Amino acid sequence: MARYAMVIDTKKCVGCMDCVVACKTENNVPEGYNRDWIVQVTTGKYPDVHLEIQSQRCNHCDNTPCVSCCPTGASHVHDVGNVVLVDHDMCIGCKACVAACPYDARFIHPEGYADKCTFCIHRVEKGEDPACVSVCPTHCMHFGDLDDPESEVSKLLASRKYHTLLPEAGTKPRIFYLI
Ligand code: SF4
Ligand code: SF4
Ligand code: SF4
Numbered sequence: 001m002a003r004y005a006m007v008i009d010t011k012k013c014v015g016c017m018d019c020v021v022a023c024k025t026e027n028n029v030p031e032g033y034n035r036d037w038i039v040q041v042t043t044g045k046y047p048d049v050h051l052e053i054q055s056q057r058c059n060h061c062d063n064t065p066c067v068s069c070c071p072t073g074a075s076h077v078h079d080v081g082n083v084v085l086v087d088h089d090m091c092i093g094c095k096a097c098v099a100a101c102p103y104d105a106r107f108i109h110p111e112g113y114a115d116k117c118t119f120c121i122h123r124v125e126k127g128e129d130p131a132c133v134s135v136c137p138t139h140c141m142h143f144g145d146l147d148d149p150e151s152e153v154s155k156l157l158a159s160r161k162y163h164t165l166l167p168e169a170g171t172k173p174r175i176f177y178l179i
Pocket of ligand 3: 069070072073074075086090091092093094095096097098113114154
C-alpha cells in the first residue's frame with residue numbers, strides 16, 4: 001500500500017501559477033473556485049527578509065478531521081495511496097468537512113457536493129503525475145510514495161530540510177515544502 005505525498009522545492013518555485021491553471025483545466029474546476037492556489041509568505045525584517053512561495057492544496061493528511069466529521073461517509077480515505085477523496089453521490093453538501101479542514105482546502109461545488117484536490121488520482125492510477133506536477137516549468141514539484149524509501153519524495157525528505165503547514169493542527173499533512 002502506498003501513501004502518496006507531494007514534495008515542493010520552495011527554492012525553485014517562481015510563482016508562475018502554471019500549477020493552478022493546469023489543475024483548473026484538468027479537473028474542470030468552476031469559475032471562482034480553486035483546488036490549488038499560491039501563497040507568498042514573507043518572514044524576517046529588512047534587510048534580512050525571506051520570501052517563500054507555496055503552491056498549496058489539500059494536504060491529504062494522515063489524520064483527517066474532514067473524514068471523521070462526515071455524516072454520510074462521502075469523505076473518505078481512498079485505498080489507493082491513502083488519498084483523501086469525496087464521493088460526490090454520497091455527499092449531501094452539509095459543509096461539515098469544509099469547516100473541519102484547518103487549511104481551507106475544500107469548497108462546495110456549484111453542483112452541491114464538497115470538492116477539493118484529489119491528487120489527480122485519475123491520472124495517478126494510469127501511472128501519470130498529477131496535472132500540477134506535470135506542468136511545473138521549474139520541476140520543483142515531486143509526487144510519490146512516502147512509504148517507499150527509494151521514492152524520489154522519500155529521498156528528498158531524507159536529504160533536505162522541509163516544513164509542513166500548520167503542524168500544530170495535528171493532521172499530519174502530506175504536502176512537504178523543501179526550504
Ligand atoms: Fe511554483 Fe511550479 Fe506552481 Fe509555477 S508551476 S507556481 S514554479 S509550483
Ligand atoms: Fe482533509 Fe483539509 Fe487535510 Fe485535505 S487538508 S485531508 S481536506 S483536513
Ligand atoms: Fe460529508 Fe459532503 Fe458533508 Fe463534507 S459536505 S461532511 S463530504 S456530506
